[in-house]
């Protein structure tokens with residue numbers, strides 16, 4: 001068998017192992033009784049080792065080298081596959097195994113102790129562990145940089161958002177910073193005069209789940225290839241043929257669980273729409289974290305928080321909870337609720353207007369941490385200073401709801417945070433482009449989601465990883481990422497309506 | 498590292514792979530949407546190949562050989578482990594891989610087509626596929642026989658019930674055949690005069706599940722290490738640290754789902770009670786299929802169908818379904834229901850009195866098939882003749898509910914069937930021995946299951962595979978398997994009460 005077919009076979013085997021990892025990971029978060037955790041963690045760890053060994057096996061390197069000699073005999077689709085195979089292989093092989101091991105252990109320890117330390121506002125204890133993680137992550141970034149020719153932080157970015165660089169992000173975020181704080185203030189001023197009635201619970205978990213499933217159906221989630229369950233931290237997992245999304249329910253507030261379900265439905269439809277004829281190959285995988293988030297935010301921010309869709313939510317929620325006469329369920333009030341802008345401590349609770357400030361702050365700090373211009377001990381003061389500057393919020397001494405709120409740095413996922421705001425900007429740009437072909441408002445008003453899905457499937461989902469992110473965005477929208485569409489989206493939704 | 502530790506490491510890795518296989522298999526039967534099946538089957542098949550490769554890797558053979566040279570340096574516990582490792586390794590390596598592959602393919606085809614063929618009563622179509630399976634299974638049995646020095650059928654028996662032979666089974670079954678047909682007739686005669694009121698549904702699935710969980714709790718199922726779900730074919734899966742049992746619900750009849758839950762609870766408690774300090778090693782595994790079934794039948798037949806326990810079921814069911822005034826839920830009627838003896842076509846629906854006839858029939862036929870004294874074409878006539886002789890039932894032309902009802906032969910699991918009746922006999926013998934130390938009836942009457950569990954844990958569960966089946970039975974009961982206890986159990990329950 002020739003080298004290319006050997007590689008395909010090896011990566012399909014790897015995809016099978018990832019399949020089982022994904023399902024067992026989902027089970028661990030949704031179904032597994034507590035007492036099963038040690039044995040499960042052990043089994044998953046053995047499978048992770050196996051996945052790594054499968055990817056870095058000496059013959060994989062040999063096949064990759066052998067292919068270079070007859071690359072011209074491959075089809076375009078095969079060449080793309082080789083490009084992505086090389087990318088994954090390089091990411092896996094560039095680090096010495098003792099560094100991988102040391103980082104994995106430091107990360108596990110930091111994350112494990114963080115759960116308690118965060119509850120106790122124990123910055124000192126956390127900082128000690130985080131320093132080890134940062135030291136090892138700096139070493140990782142340096143090794144990746146040496147191999148790719150990128151700067152250390154760009155080499156980390158490349159893991160989550162291939163092709164993205166600080167140069168591009170700096171320009172994008174400088175743009176945001178030039179207008180977002182003033183816009184935020186204007187919106188808050190405008191909203192001051194609008195009263196909000198909070199829907200009062202209890203809202204039973206069963207009814208919330210039922211409403212969530214109704215909404216998933218409206219949004220063409222394919223229940224023959226996926227399901228909705230409950231976990232402490234909502235996520236989208238499983239495999240493209242069987243996508244598992246989760247949410248959590250608060251019986252006092254149905255509004256956030258419902259919007260969480262829609263967000264994860266966006267992630268899920270991307271996975272369900274990935275190219276089936278390439279199934280199991282690296283080119284069939286989702287393009288990047290930023291593009292993934294663009295799809296969840298497209299469903300949540302672009303579709304579901306539009307007044308046209310909120311009208312459906314209001315009606316369906318009133319029916320499901322039998323609150324047709326409750327003024328909290330009126331269309332106007334539901335719109336007020338789902339458009340409320342309010343600076344806050346917590347990133348994951350932020351609205352789409354204040355969310356980018358949380359990301360810019362994290363980006364500026366994590367980049368400095370990797371580049372060596374910021375030390376762990378500097379974080380709390382910088383956090384407080386930037387929260388004051390960007391959102392007018394004082395976090396001094398409040399580590400729990402300040403610099404200890406996220407899990408990303410504990411295991412060394414430096415370079416991940418920008419994906420969230422890149423996703424929001426991609427989503428707005430996709431919507432702008434889609435509107436040239438599709439009467440989106442009418443589609444949403446009439447609950448005719450097919451044309452919207454068809455556009456996303458054609459331009460994003462079916463591309464998998466066959467294009468670079470930039471090629472994908474240019475082919476879909478006619479230009480590279482442009483923050484102007486995100487700006488126009490915010491102005492149009494929050495100021496001009 | 499010395500050879501023994503290498504083997505331990507390899508088998509613990511294998512146990513991790515089996516863990517993920519078990520959880521994903523459970524998911525496939527309980528949670529997975531239909532559309533996920535092809536991808537799952539493919540991923541599971543890749544993991545099955547990996548498990549096989551891990552077991553037959555050349556270094557495993559080398560370590561096993563190396564150990565023989567310094568076996569005396571091992572502890573007793575390690576020696577036992579080596580014995581079980583050798584057993585698993587020999588079972589896996591003795592067959593040439595083309596035979597394994599051919600049998601696997603013939604079995605898959607036969608099983609796949611059987612589902613439709615059974616519905617269509619299509620014996621001709623089924624026989625064609627079964628002939629391939631039988632031919633390959635004969636070859637398998639011959640190879641295993643050559644390697645072990647056993648007869649071909651004994652070599653197959655050894656896969657499911659190590660140490661069991663046709664000589665022993667012939668004696669046990671000859672004993673059964675000498676008294677069971679007459680006893681069955683006597684019981685049927687006796688029951689003719691007792692009227693039975695069938696509880697009338699509907700009984701909601703939720704309430705049945707709730708009742709099942711109450712009963713599992715009474716029987717000390719550890720919900721921190723397991724759970725109950727729904728599947729088309731009930732089973733006990735998962736891993737000892739996280740045992741997954743399933744049942745199916747019929748809204749017209751709660752009685753069989755409930756007893757099914759108790760049966761699987763017996764399997765589960767055995768798994769949950771396996772020796773934890775040996776976890777992941779072959780010596781920690783369940784001893785045999787017969788001993789496994791003895792535990793499910795201990796819980797179902799010895800405990801749960803006793804009048805003392807049926808009293809609890811009657812009361813709890815009446816409360817759960819709010820039928821306190823319904824005469825169908827009276828203690829007397831529930832006892833009549835759970836003791837009803839009735840010859841029938843279907844093995845899995847049979848009561849404990851008529852069940853052995855189904856097994857003896859299958860044993861006699863499958864043994865002949867493997868030994869070459871019976872051909873596939875002979876099966877229908879033999880089936881009909883034996884059903885007439887043992888149970889007075891005519892199955893001529895009725896293949897669906899006759900010789901095509903089971904799945905065991907379709908994939909070549911010849912040698913499995915005797916386990917069911919061996920299990921019933923072991924269970925009766927364990928109960929007889931337990932009664933010397935434990936006032937079982939009082940325990941059940943007072944729902945004080947701990948002393949019963951403690952006896953089973955001490956004598957059966959905690960032994961794992963450290964003893965041979967015969968050693969296990971002798972240590973627990975003072976003698977080898979003796980069918981007299983099963984006979985006395987049936988007489989006492991069905992004639993003298």
Ligand SMILES: [Zn+2]
Pocket residue numbers: 263267293296
């Ligand atoms: Zn997301």
Ligand SMILES: [Zn+2]
Pocket residue numbers: 760764790793
């Ligand atoms: Zn059973």
